[in-house]
Amino acid sequence: MTGRPRPAVAVLPGYVPGRSAAAAAAEHGVQDAIKMASNELPFGPLPSVAGAISGGIEHLSLYPDHRATALREALAEAVGADTDQVAIGAGSAGLLQQLHLSYVGPGDHVAMCWPSFEAYPLFAALVEAEQVRVPLVDETFDLPALAAAITPRTRIAFVTNPNNPTGTVVPTATIREFLAAVPSTCIVVLDEAYHEFVTDPGVTDSIPLLADHANLVITRTFSKAHGLAGMRIGYAIGHPEVIGMIDRTLVPFAVNELAQRAALASLAAADEMRERVGSVVAERERVTGRLREQGWSIPDPQGNFVWLPVGADAADLGRDLERRGVVTRAFADVGIRVTIATPTWNDRFIHALADARPPS
Ligand SMILES: Cc1ncc(COP(=O)(O)O)c(C=O)c1O
Structure with missing residues (x-):
């Protein structure tokens, strides 16, 4: 070899x-x-987003802003958080990998319900962590069982809301109870890649949960509702200390110039x-x-x-x-x-x- x-x-x-x-x-x-x-979304980019992308082409000889400062500021305002609570990554998948690189090492545990997003086990395996898979109940995340599976060695627990592939949600009140049961040594990743499509009234804005739980990280993406899967851009919202740890493992300039411009334009066309x-x-x-x-x-x-x-x-x-x-x-x-x-x-x-x- x-x-x-x-x-x-x-x-x-x-x-x-x-x-x-x-x-x-x-x-x-x-x-x-x-x-x-x-x-994927069955539509091309919005006209204003397409314009922002083509307008960015002349800037491609320069490195993009590694910190994506303008986008962090715009997202912070859009979700009602502080700028230092927002990280930008190459897709939310990029941020999930960064979370593993920043928080999980060999022999640690990563807990999830299963089946869920197929990339989670790959990230856990990459950092030589042990996966703990808890079965879904009625195609839905079983948060009491997931909480019971968390040990002092668990570094990340996933809550995927809505879940991929089953499309089901857990109510925000249940997530709040789950967070209360999880030790602060475990990062809870609330993966909200599809949150814009949720109509179930039991699911409310998750941002207020951050005030009481410094170990909560919410991940979202421009790939789904914003129709920018090909741009590879996502974001995480969490405690500034956790955001700082996520930022440390971002590949230099991984979020490209066109992606940053497209995301800003798409936010403006909410x-x-x-x-x-x-x-x-x-x-x-x-x-x-x-x-x-x-x-x-x-x-x-x-x-x-x-x-x-x-x-x-x-x-x-x-x-x-x-x-x-x-x-x-x-x-x-x-x-x-x-x-x-x-x-x-x-x-x-x-x-x-x-x-x-x-x-x-
Ligand atoms: C639940 C979930 N999380 C995260 C992602 C990653 O999306 P992206 O990296 O395009 O932001 C996906 C993609 O399908 C997903 O289904």
Whole structure:
């Protein structure tokens, strides 16, 4: 073997992204495959955001602001926090990796409910930590059980709200109870990648929780509701001391100039962003209604995706949908996650599903 990779890395499977429409089309010989596998927004950037991106091109010979100062200030104002409570990263995934690099070492524990975001175990494995996985109950995070699994060695506990892939939420009151039960030696990462899509009234603004819990870090992203997944930019909100620790592990200039400009412009167009989110939520409700009419039992979706808990049929159903030109995300032996897209694409999915698994 060339070089000597760290044993933990040598066995790391690496992140597996959602399959492209082109790959599925080539495999199954379909003409017009569509990708509903990565929870992306089905719209291009807003016009003002596109303008900010093209206007930034002339600055590309210079390094960006490593601290993304203007964006930190704008985000702090938008969420009602102080500037030193905000960190910017290369996607919220970048910030999650930074949290592991800053807080977790070999033999430490990282606790999560499962299934959840597939990158968490990879970050834990990277720093040679032990993963503690607590099963979901009714497709939902079981916070009392997660709290019970936390030990003096637990450095990070994830609360994913809404959860990916199941789309379920836990009420803010339950998160508050959980935080009260977690020792300050454990960072609680409240992953809110999809929070803009939540309509459940039991979920309220999580920022006020920070006042009582210095070990809480809320992570959010411009990839989902803002439709900027290709820009790779996310943010974390937490106690200034924790934010300082996260900042120490940011790769120099990892958040590029165009991403910073796009994020600032998208924040300034928050009303338009919310309008788009509203149309996705309306489609989510329509798709959910149609699926339930077809006899599917699915948990209440609160992100920009729906979850079919089909268990052992997941891989086969994913393949059968792909043969019909609809690329979804299959989680082996658990279920299928399908992104809410345009009405036309959503209808294609509904028809492909009815064709692949006719209602009985
Ligand atoms: C729950 C959750 N957290 C974090 C992320 C990472 O998103 P990004 O790195 O694009 O901000 C994702 C992406 O799908 C996700 O589903």
